Amino acid sequence: MALRPLENALPMAPLERPKKQARLAPPTTMKKQKTDVVVVNDENQAPPLPHPSSGDAAIDYIPSDNLSALPDPLLKIQSLMDGLESKDWTVICESLNTARRIVLFHSDLMTPMLERVVLILVKAMKNPRSALCKTSIMASSDIFKAYGDKLLLDETQSDAFSQMLLQLLLKASQDKKFVCEEADRALNSMVASLTPLPLLHKLRAYVTHSNLRVRAKAAVSISACISKMGLETMKEFGLAKLISMAADLLSDKLPEAREAARSTVISLYRASMEQVEEKQEAWQKFCQESLPPKHVQSIIKLVASHQSCLY
Template structure:
């Protein structure tokens, strides 16, 4: 820098130098009319200065913008809130704030309350969940991931009680799980796993069916994976009640989908359905005695005799086979594709044994 330039800089009024420095992107604390929110903002700004633990060194979550880094605290490491009533009063305003640091802190408060005081927030869920969805839509990755982790804790705490508010939340999680940012994608996948673990499959499966036909192939793939995880939780009787024929048609349609995740989920589901079908269709014959029949003495078998079983007619066995079931419920091409998958898997098991 020239001597003249240094001289000009030194003679510049202090007010002008201050204004010049103010354009460098420093954070200014927004004015809040609510005293609780103002205090929470000060605490949040002071406390949210930790490092990202995503495992992806290439990811930088909003560090440069305001010298603020966000820590993603695992559920088991969260502490209880200091004052439940005060936290609940400020919760909705904090979640709806324009200050993303305050929103992150409020989302973590939702997580804490879900874990330690879930009954106290039960009546607020219909207002809390839309604000979680709002944060999921935010382009700021740090805020989005915090909202994803909040979703997982809400699933764990409230399970079926949020089923009526699930649709927008589910859509955003499916979208985020198919994003390019790995640490966001992985968090969303964990939240979807929590969803399939905590929500009743009989309520969740109809919600997932909608997204199996979504125009976005990535959303279809993630929905297929969730669907595949949920079906076994129905159990044998639950699958029968839901309809094996309906489930096999869904799996067959996903078998020809665009992405390999969809196809792999469909293959896994088909093997599960085949196992359940064969358990349910084991032919048994029970002799029904006539009303006027005279009981006869049961002959004592010889020591060297071999017990025999009444053979099942071959025609009945074929009619009740997995192959016949597939052919009766699916188109010819779909049935062939399904049988190819299940037969190859069975042959692989036989070779490995």
């Protein structure tokens, strides 16, 4: 068989170029991808433990009745100010509870530093941490019970008291319920512990406060003060000033302030008209002499609507 010439041979198939291999991701990248995977709702794994809270739950809010005398008050009071001025809020809370025990059971030891302690309470009430704020408010209640009118007799302590009063009115006006309720209790303790007349002079400034809630809380405390006063004490403050203050609050925006004003008017009527024969005529004359015309009828109508339960 004859050989075929090379030039007449079938063309050879072209050689295929090698395919590019897919580049593998670096090991570190793969590892990162694995660690980024989050397993959701895996019933075979225990749920993660909750993060510990900031510490508010660790604070004990001890009622005054559960406090006891200190076995070593002289030793405790020597280090009290260091604790109250600490940078650690939990230490301040502990020191406030110690201060409460000293105030209630060893008040004479606290007297020389009372002004400083009250100013520390004021600072603590301004603190945004609710636990510290509430503990300081509880301490203020105990100070009212232990010292009463002494808080107003000394001029420097009287200024510290004014600052504390403002903070209590502000805290009683805020939205944090457990702080608000504690401040209300402190204001009630204040009214119960202090003589009405000097306290009324302090409270009077706040019925014109720009914060309507502060006005309402002040009105409630004023009403409670007046309910404890006899006619002579009312006269000492000024009957016309009392009825004028109540008349202004009757048109306040908050129901709490208006209700306190109504209670004030009724207390004033009872005390001033108790020994008067012609009560209606005498009351109308008193209102006309003490109030601008726009308030006279509203006060007269208010008393008339309560006639059946006045005496």
